[in-house]
Amino acid sequence: MKTAVEWLVEQIMKHDKSFLHFYGAEIEQAKEMEKEQIIDAYETSHISMMTAEQYYRETYESNTRI
Numbered sequence: 001m002k003t004a005v006e007w008l009v010e011q012i013m014k015h016d017k018s019f020l021h022f023y024g025a026e027i028e029q030a031k032e033m034e035k036e037q038i039i040d041a042y043e044t045s046h047i048s049m050m051t052a053e054q055y056y057r058e059t060y061e062s063n064t065r066i
Helices: 004-015 019-047 052-059
Strands: none
Touching: 004 019, 019 052
């Protein structure tokens, strides 16, 4: 299964092969951040009674407006 970051990079690379060359460090950082978020969500799910949807809303929704 691909992560969202991996999928996005794959889609961009279809149109711009130089993307990885220019943004490789940022991509790796985004992958690491995504990994930490997945681990945090998993760990939180084992100690909390909140649903995955509640966890997402409280953790990310207010911070993801682009």
